[in-house]
Amino acid sequence: MFAIIDYGMGNLHSVSKALERMGESCIITSDPQVLREADGLILPGVGAFGDAMYELAVRGLDSVIKQEAITGKPILGICLGMQLLFTGSDENGYYEGLNLLPGHVVRFSGDLLVPHMGWNWLSFKHPHPLFRGISEGYVYFVHSYHVQATNPEDVIATTDYEHPVTAIVNRNNIYGMQFHPEKSGELGLQLLHQFIRLAKKTGVEAR
């Protein structure tokens, strides 16, 4: 069972339906106990970084996520959810994130349309278990801020928006996708499916 973390923000319905279409059972919840019992956590999110951290904190979910991350539970952050995994963000001031991965979230700069909105090409930086049997292609992005990871090796896929933009991150059990896999056609669903597969494998190994 996978748990989609409900903290009052984000499009939870689409993610859960995408999982259901893969035959994967999941639950949308803000109950810490259910999160602790889940095989893996999905942290969605749209909106502003500071608001999201606040909503997590008032529900005590920030500490639950951090504790579960330490146990090795697979966690996937989507869009803003990926940004929340990092050290902090410049969005509307400075806000600390969950700090599961080192790096900062900054606004796009230069002569660009912001938000970065639409379908852009996903480039895999190197072979990774997440990409097994999957080819590069277009996925759907919508964001005004982007992640600058401190460790370049944590970034396993990028897209090009004048400059390389962090698109997928992974270190150990922590995963993040800046685009919306649940809104990215077949390729998005394949990546989501592969995360589920890897997460289940991790769970078996941990036991």
Added chain:
Amino acid sequence: MITKRIIPCLDVKDGRVVKGVSFVNLRDAGDPVELAAYYDRERADELVFLDISASHEGRKTMIEVVKQAAAELSIPFTVGGGIGTVEDMFQLLRAGADKVSINTAAILDPGLIEEGARRFGSQCMVVAIDAKYDPALQDWVVYTHGGRNRTERKAIEWAKEAVERGAGEILLTSMDCDGHKDGYDLALTQAVADTVQVPVIASGGAGNEQHFYEVFTKTKAAAALAASIFHFQEVSVGSVKSYLQERGVEVR
């Protein structure tokens, strides 16, 4: 680089697609969810549902349509029409819409854009603008209430203000070109797209593949919307994309 988006628009009234649909290959061409799923398979980049229900019941039905669409679709979709409050936005976003589009309500209360952007983020706040050229003023004027009421606002200035207030995208419909199938309003689209730093969706006037090529090469439009030509299968999403790709416009 980011691709140009092709967006079919579905007009929905009381839970049914109302105009311009002549599909023979769908079980129920009036079912917005089935039609939306068809466009998803056709590789449309996004969809827009425009709710033209007049009644409270009709709007409630729209929430159900949105829930079903969110369950079926693997591409993003925007819902517009009749959204008047932040609570309306919340209901639609919570039901699974990726973006909400506001038009008349934003003119009546521009603060609504700020409230929505603050609560849900600019990325899901689309401001729709219906514009018509006024030869006397030599400028485009904004209309509300589905094009029935003329306002004092100029389209370019309003687009700029909407973005300053937090709109993440502008859906720009030319009332002069809409329905004529003679092509998008290139002058209007360019004028607005040159003014704002957010994506602009061109709307109104598409009649063939070349019109999409023109709007993407002669203006900075990030996306192009069409309704009846797709619904009547005069052109397909696929044929538009092939046409663009052959001529060097990047599409998905």
